[in-house]
Amino acid sequence: xxxxxxxxxxxxxxxxxxxxxxxxxxxxxxxxxxxxxxxxxxxxxxxxxxxxxxxxxxxxxxxxxxxxxxxxxxxxxxxxxxx
Numbered sequence: 169x170x171x172x173x174x175x176x177x178x179x180x181x182x183x184x185x186x187x188x189x190x191x192x193x194x195x196x197x198x199x200x201x202x203x204x205x206x207x208x209x210x211x212x213x214x215x216x217x218x219x220x221x222x223x224x225x226x227x228x229x230x231x232x233x234x235x236x237x238x239x240x241x242x243x244x245x246x247x248x249x250x251x
Contacts, residue, residue, distance in 0.1 A: 195229070195233050196230075199225070199226045200226060203221075203223075207222045
């Protein structure tokens, strides 16, 4: 039986930027949910201050994930295809 060398391998044809987009979507969804719960638990603040607190927490979670956890804990790129 002869093997065809032109086979389709999905792992090699799936673009890496889609993994970054999926990760970004997950991080933003989690950060917004956490920020909403924290902001709703604080009583007696105006809506303007509540918006600043909300976006500050979202930005803080992004900073913690992309700068601290991803760079220093994982120490490698996402889906590094080197075997």
